[in-house]
Every structure is written in C-alpha cells, then in structure tokens.
Amino acid sequence: MMKNKDMLRKIYYENKAMNRNMQRFLSWMILNIRRKFHL
Structure with missing residues (x-):
C-alpha cells in the first residue's frame, strides 16, 4: 500500500x-492549421 503523499506526488507528476x-x-x-491557410 502506497502512502497518500506518494500517491499524490505520482498523480501530480503524471x-x-x-x-x-x-x-x-x-x-x-495550430502550426499545421496556419500552414494550411497561409496565415
């Protein structure tokens, strides 16, 4: 069983x-859309 702090840290980094x-x-x-419409 993981400690709550370890679990929260894992979730945070993920x-x-x-x-x-x-x-x-x-x-x-966004880059592809701008390239497509030549903006």
Whole structure:
C-alpha cells in the first residue's frame, strides 16, 4: 500500500507530463492549421 503523499506526488507528476504533451500537440496542430491557410 502506497502512502497518500506518494500517491499524490505520482498523480501530480503524471498530470504535469500529460499537460506538457498536450501543449506540444496543440502547438503542432495550430502550426499545421496556419500552414494550411497561409496565415
């Protein structure tokens, strides 16, 4: 059984990694959309 603090830390770091991936994905999407419409 994990301690609550360890569990919270794990969730926190996983969320941080997920947010970073989402931001990278969104910026890639925006780049492609702008390229498509030549803005």
